[in-house]
Amino acid sequence: MVLANNEKGRLMARWMKMRESNIAVGIYLICAAVVIAFSVSNAHVLMRAGGIADEVRAVDERDLVRNEVARQIEILARDQSQISHWDEAVRALISRIDWEFVREEMADWLWDDFGIQTTIVVGPDDAPRVMVFEDDIRTLAEAQSHVDLAFDLIVAARELYMAKRMPRGDRFTILSHPVRSRVQLYVSDFRMIDGDVNMIVAQAILPDDEETLPDGLPSVLLTLKPLTAAMIAEAGNKLGVSGVAVVPEGEVPAGAGALRVSRGEGANALYATWTPSHPSSVIWSEALPVLAGVVGLAILALGAVALLYGRALHRMQKSEARNRFLAHHDALTGLPNRLYFDRLLEDILSRGEQDSCAVLCIDLDRFKAVNDTYGHSAGDAVLRTVASRILAAVKGRGIAARVGGDEFIVLLHEGLGRDAVRLLCDGIVESICAEIEIEGGHASVGASIGVAWWPEDARTAKSVIRSADEALYRAKEDGRGRAYLADDEGAGGPDLEGRGPEQQDPGRRDPDERIAARVAPQTPR
Template identity: 50%
Template sequence: MKLSKLVHKINLAVGIYAISILIVMAFAFSNFYILHVAGNAANNVQWEGESNLVRNEVVLQIQQSASVQSEVSYWDESVIELYGADPDPEFIEYEMADWFWEDNFVRHATVIDEDGAPQISIFEGEQVAAGDMQSFVDAHADLVKAATANYFDLRKARGVGYATFGDPIYHQQPLYAADFRTFEGETGIVVAQAIVPDFELSIPDGNPKTLLTFHMLDQELFTAISEQLGLKNFQILPSSAVPDGATTMNVGGTANEPISASWTVAQPSQNIWDQVLPVFTLIFGAIAFGLLVIALLYGRVANQVQKSEEKNRFLAQHDALTGLPNRLQFDNELDKIIAEGALDRCAILCMDLDKFKAVNDTYGHQAGDAVIRTVAQRVAKIIDDKGMAARVGGDEFIILLRDGLDEASVMMLCDTIIESVCEDVVFDNGRAAVGASIGVAWWPDDAMTAKTVIRSADEALYRAKTGGRGQACQAIPEVDTKAASA
């Protein structure tokens, strides 16, 4: 009896110990499991957020390189010079070589003729023999072919030739073809785009001439992107050169030499473990802290993603230099008025700056940018809530007026704009004076469609410029034009 009681007591003690150990083990296991799950969740959230940031930044870098190239390849002046028999050397030097290398770090730039051969070649801001770039053209022939196909998909008849319409960068189908590539040991962005007019001219039928450029990427840019996006060790480089342990995302390249974005993903799970393990007796508090860390990390990543998306949306609808609406936003607003009947009447003002090229030639492009920004601010202030002022490229602006549409009011507004633009612009290296010419057309008085009313305003602008500049001219209504030709 005593022995059985002893065995019973021993078994009960063992059971209590066992249960206690099991409870401790279960408690420990459950907490470690929760930490493990929470840590992995934090890592996944961090990875997903950073991946979205990288994905958006890759798109933005290509769009920015294409936008730089488009300043030359999408321009009436380029069509005049590059489709002519003998391009002006000053155009090649100032509008191409200086713009690409000095202002935008574009190492290679080649104009390819209709037969696919280099016609004009520029290397690091200096014109070289056209054939020197044959290897560059051959290496990226697929992009030239893709850009040519894009041109044929988008072109429409204009006059006796062809042109493209809509923004070449942010259109649903862009005009350019671009990719991350490695050439001569350097990694960069290669952009190919047909050389087409942006406003008035057209090019003949057949293959277009194409501009092929190579925009170098360097460590300084990667460092700036890392700091801006909160990434660690961000780079874009050949996949074969990615450091061990880095996270990668394929961003382009060729089958033989793919290009990857590489960075080191932050590991918030380690922070959670470091905080919890030393104070295991406060495990639930530590779990709460870990969840708080996760929330903070997720909020920061989500905020960065939102800012990046907001920036992309803003750039898609606005001019990067002035902050004014761009051509895409302007066209959408005018289409809304005409197609949806949002207004019964509106006025279109096409404005070009006079003597602007002299500012660039005398003071440089930074001074030219300062003039453009100042003019944009002045025009936007004058237009205010009466309509919309947009920059459509170079020194060209277009204005949509919704209020005060009688002839006297509109022409008085034009005079006010011209007078404001003519005021001196002061910048770091001095001051400059430019002028403005304006063409005015009313919808539906002068034309019935968005395209024709803009064309009427542009024709009026042409008459204003050929008639002496520094003035505003009204459009000749379509009906008058038809009557005159009958």
């Protein structure tokens, strides 16, 4: 019997040893797999990060070039408006030509100060009346070819004037600045002239103060400024973009970044081109040595702790699951947090899962009174109740998150009509305003909401949140306890400026009465 028991013990011990050995081998294999997976995943991350960096840089370069092109055109239009938007020019260039004005103000000024090489005055009959090349007055025959080249711009500039002119007696004027106002009154393009790229701006000759224009088509000031190699090089250096050039469509280099800058298409199209940069190569050169060192350390560390890791595996899994939850959720309310919300929104927009969505920024009004009167435990109870009310209002139309002390945010992916969203916002405000029971009393808080739509109000996740936040700021500024949409004009538009809430909307109660942001103890019954 003893021998049998000893034999059974030896067999059990052998089995336990084999089991431990198998577990150790399994853990070593797992560690090896982890190292391999770590290496592969980091290599993949580097590749993906490099690809994203290249894509982002390509977009940034395109935006930089587009903005610089627009800036150069605006500079030319602004410089030209020194003449074209001036009472003196109306007196000197409309009814008759004042050649002294042409010599002193156009020939000597536009070329020397602004680098405008060619200036042409085109009359209402489409005929050139003045041509200045650099600081020299040229014949009208030389001007005709330029007028023919830019005739479509001349026509478009006249149409802008005719659409925006305002009567003054039996004559007409323009009340806004042709360049700095929201509705610009000039037309521009890039075109080839004698083998050189030129920026062209056409604008009606307009008064800036007392002068007026007769009925009919206006005279137009046409200016041409060559886009020199020095200007292009300076723009490229300023933007940090290499190889910048402006070339016809047929000369765009393969693999180059390209942006059409002319109105014309096909053979007449002009493109701004540049050499794309590739941040991915820098990422690899900087990160690869570090990755190799980290992998080596990981191999040593994992080999040393393999057995301990096996024992602690279950505890670690539970801990990691808890940490993952806490990393993406608010511990107080259980709602997703800012990190989770931002990532979700970015993913939805980047993957194109939605044609449209709306973001609601919600901020509690008078919440500080709860904390000041009853302490933070009461404030926590209010926040939990508010969170549940927001969830109940949103239901299956989207998700809600807590992003700050008394700040919440909602992403709507269903029911995105303006009326539906306004109705939802009103429901959220009303539910939050309802009385909240707390220990020893009750509290009433309010809410203000700002709403923005993607892609109508903004094109990126950050900018749509910013637009909603700005709308929230206007809602608070206008009295709180209400919702504002991103495209709402100020406090209801210019007609309502300086008026009280009752005057702006007779049916709307005073926000202090509506929200009643108070904290009052209950009287025991």
